[in-house]
Amino acid sequence: MKFKGYKRPDGRKGVRNIVVVIPSVFCANKVAEKIAQNIEGVICLKHGVGCSQVGEDLEQTARTLINLANHPNVGGVLIVGLGCERFSPFEFYSEILKFGKPVEKVIIQEEGDSIQAICKGTKLLKKIFYKVSCNKKEEIDISDLIIGLECGGTDAFSGIAANPSVGVASDILISYGGSAVFSESTELLGAEKILMKRCINEEVKKSLLRVINKTERELEISTSNPNLQNRSNLISTGNFHGGISTVVEKALGNIEKAGKSTINGVLEFAETIKGRGLFLMDTPGHDGESTTGMVAGGAQIILFTTGRGTPTGFPIAPVIKITGNPQTYQKMKTNIDIDTSDIIKGEKSLTDMGTEIFDLVKKVASGEMTKAEIFGHDELFTIPRILHY
Amino acid sequence: MKTVMKINKNDNVAIALHSIKKGDKFKIEDNILKVNENIDFGHKIALTNIAKDTNVIKYGEVIGYATQEIKTGDWVHMHNLYSNRGHLKGEVKNSNEV
Numbered sequence: 109m110k111f112k113g114y115k116r117p118d119g120r121k122g123v124r125n126i127v128v129v130i131p132s133v134f135c136a137n138k139v140a141e142k143i144a145q146n147i148e149g150v151i152c153l154k155h156g157v158g159c160s161q162v163g164e165d166l167e168q169t170a171r172t173l174i175n176l177a178n179h180p181n182v183g184g185v186l187i188v189g190l191g192c193e194r195f196s197p198f199e200f201y202s203e204i205l206k207f208g209k210p211v212e213k214v215i216i217q218e219e220g221d222s223i224q225a226i227c228k229g230t231k232l233l234k235k236i237f238y239k240v241s242c243n244k245k246e247e248i249d250i251s252d253l254i255i256g257l258e259c260g261g262t263d264a265f266s267g268i269a270a271n272p273s274v275g276v277a278s279d280i281l282i283s284y285g286g287s288a289v290f291s292e293s294t295e296l297l298g299a300e301k302i303l304m305k306r307c308i309n310e311e312v313k314k315s316l317l318r319v320i321n322k323t324e325r326e327l328e329i330s331t332s333n334p335n336l337q338n339r340s341n342l343i344s345t346g347n348f349h350g351g352i353s354t355v356v357e358k359a360l361g362n363i364e365k366a367g368k369s370t371i372n373g374v375l376e377f378a379e380t381i382k383g384r385g386l387f388l389m390d391t392p393g394h395d396g397e398s399t400t401g402m403v404a405g406g407a408q409i410i411l412f413t414t415g416r417g418t419p420t421g422f423p424i425a426p427v428i429k430i431t432g433n434p435q436t437y438q439k440m441k442t443n444i445d446i447d448t449s450d451i452i453k454g455e456k457s458l459t460d461m462g463t464e465i466f467d468l469v470k471k472v473a474s475g476e477m478t479k480a481e482i483f484g485h486d487e488l489f490t491i492p493r494i495l496h497y
Numbered sequence: 498m499k500t501v502m503k504i505n506k507n508d509n510v511a512i513a514l515h516s517i518k519k520g521d522k523f524k525i526e527d528n529i530l531k532v533n534e535n536i537d538f539g540h541k542i543a544l545t546n547i548a549k550d551t552n553v554i555k556y557g558e559v560i561g562y563a564t565q566e567i568k569t570g571d572w573v574h575m576h577n578l579y580s581n582r583g584h585l586k587g588e589v590k591n592s593n594e595v
Binding site for chain 1: 512
């Protein structure tokens with residue numbers, strides 16, 4: 109089974125052919141944004157990190173930015189540095205250069221000021237844009253697809269309609285040799301017994317348990333401050349109104365997205381997905397942060413279920429929105445791509461809905477735009493911090 | 498369309514597939530249950546009596562325990578159901594237990 113996409117010099121395959129401008133530090137955000145605005149269709153990945161960071165926190169930022177720039181949906185990259193930041197724009201540039209795609213850099217302190225950096229950056233960007241526009245779509249096997257499985261604004265219908273339908277779609281892709289990744293470690297508490305039975309070997313089982321135990325210890329500390337008990341709820345207002353009462357109930361619905369496939373590995377945040385099949389990535393429960401991690405890991409398309417209804421998207425990967433709540437679909441038809449509520453009405457089976465989702469994944473892989481893409485929704489790009497001080 | 502969905506045969510709660518009013522009756526597994534309070538769609542209803550401190554089961558798994566006695570037909574939510582997961586044991590639980 110094939111789709112039409114882009115072959116990249118490192119062998120990976122993209123479903124989009126995007127040119128990005130990426131600041132190496134938040135101080136370069138405005139210059140980067142203004143450069144990107146000068147050429148139609150260029151995406152600027154503004155963020156809030158890149159300096160005054162240390163250890164695993166800085167490493168995670170570096171890994172995320174490098175892996176997003178190297179993402180197969182990205183055809184070319186302009187890096188905008190300030191010049192004195194801890195995440196070196198020179199390191200960033202040489203990492204991207206290794207992968208063989210068009211890349212240039214502009215450093216604000218070398219150029220003089222914002223205006224001169226914008227002029228130089230725009231000239232470089234024009235060159236990159238032309239090269240990337242010459243890339244041709246080619247036939248690509250569906251087994252080269254990696255989908256990220258995400259949920260946000262969960263309600264009770266996510267766990268019985270939207271998530272299990274996504275699980276079927278994920279299992280179908282894996283049956284064709286493709287891959288899927290799920291995440292959100294805070295939303296696995298209580299589901300470990302079920303997940304451990306699905307791990308391919310003892311090592312993966314141990315990694316999974318380590319991730320869940322670590323996450324639970326961190327949550328216990330965060331929720332135990334007696335002065336902050338009004339800030340210690342693990343269930344959001346929307347989850348509450350949607351009928352979700354406990355973090356375990358949420359977890360059991362959440363893991364339905366991962367279907368029934370074997371778990372082949374447990375990955376760090378933004379770690380490159382190697383191999384095929386189903387993977388778990390250790391990410392926060394924040395849907396933007398976890399989506400950022402999975403896209404940086406290599407997911408080209410995100411399947412995002414929502415009960416309460418969220419309009420969000422990701423700047424370099426199409427996000428397909430799926431709900432199980434018929435009222436949410438009626439209200440948010442312009443944001444949501446697929447309504448799975450026929451399952452609770454008894455009119456369609458999970459297999460029917462999962463197949464429908466898989467068919468849309470194939471079309472989106474070949475270029476059909478999702479509703480989030482058409483509106484330019486890009487809110488999900490968020491790089492998390494790891495702070496111990 | 499059914500009134501409620503019981504996900505797993507071992508569950509002691511079911512999900513309301515549309516909003517149910519106090520006093521409404523519905524059939525589940527050859528039993529007729531009466532609803533004790535208004536229940537919003539998506540929310541849980543007790544299928545059996547659930548004693549204080551015993552498990553609430555959904556998806557065939559323990560999702561928490563009853564913080565007070567729950568009767569068949571009651572709405573089951575954060576006022577009568579709690580999970581220790583992610584919270585230090587012995588810390589403040591919910592308003593009913595403080």
